[in-house]
Amino acid sequence: MSPAVVGADGLARCPWALSAPDYVAYHDQEWGRPVTDDQGLYERLCLEAFQSGLSWLTILRKREAFRAAFAGFDMATVAAYGPREVERLLADAGIVRNRAKIEAAIANARAALELPEGLAALVWRYADPDAPAPRTSADVPASTPGSAALARELKRRGFRFVGPTTVYALMQACGLVDDHLLGCCRRGAHRAAI
Numbered sequence: 001m002s003p004a005v006v007g008a009d010g011l012a013r014c015p016w017a018l019s020a021p022d023y024v025a026y027h028d029q030e031w032g033r034p035v036t037d038d039q040g041l042y043e044r045l046c047l048e049a050f051q052s053g054l055s056w057l058t059i060l061r062k063r064e065a066f067r068a069a070f071a072g073f074d075m076a077t078v079a080a081y082g083p084r085e086v087e088r089l090l091a092d093a094g095i096v097r098n099r100a101k102i103e104a105a106i107a108n109a110r111a112a113l114e115l116p117e118g119l120a121a122l123v124w125r126y127a128d129p130d131a132p133a134p135r136t137s138a139d140v141p142a143s144t145p146g147s148a149a150l151a152r153e154l155k156r157r158g159f160r161f162v163g164p165t166t167v168y169a170l171m172q173a174c175g176l177v178d179d180h181l182l183g184c185c186r187r188g189a190h191r192a193a194i
Helices: 021-029 038-051 056-069 075-079 083-090 099-113 119-124 145-156 164-173
Strands: none
Touching: 021 056, 038 056, 038 075, 038 099, 038 119, 038 164, 075 099, 083 099, 119 145, 145 164
């Protein structure tokens, strides 16, 4: 049970943010900040799916390679990918080379483009700005009824690699919930934007 931890700069943060240098900037500048555009949510949904079974640090360090490989996560471009692009991606050592995850990213671009309301509008219906503030890392759930409901809706709409845990990680990363611990310097920092 880890409460917020004070770093060398004197600021208290969620413990995971201090576990590797790459995490501090991600934690302070991005994690939990509301992402309200379709492309931004699509990128993060893809990255969360690629992270499944791996360390987030692996994905974070490969993020620019993912952006290059997936045309900046432009949904229309990725939706048009066919077998040749799948083979190109499978040969790209800069990304996670998993056929099922690559094909899911393409299928998810297609599914996102078919949403009449757009991806952001659909996802943000499941925001939970009043979720209880976690005191320790043990209080942070792996999934919630809200993430399970969103996962079901995404699957119904043709999305892949969108289980409740992956979807909850998306919700945390994109500000649909604020899982910065009580005492963390970023707790509530982005609430006004929700």
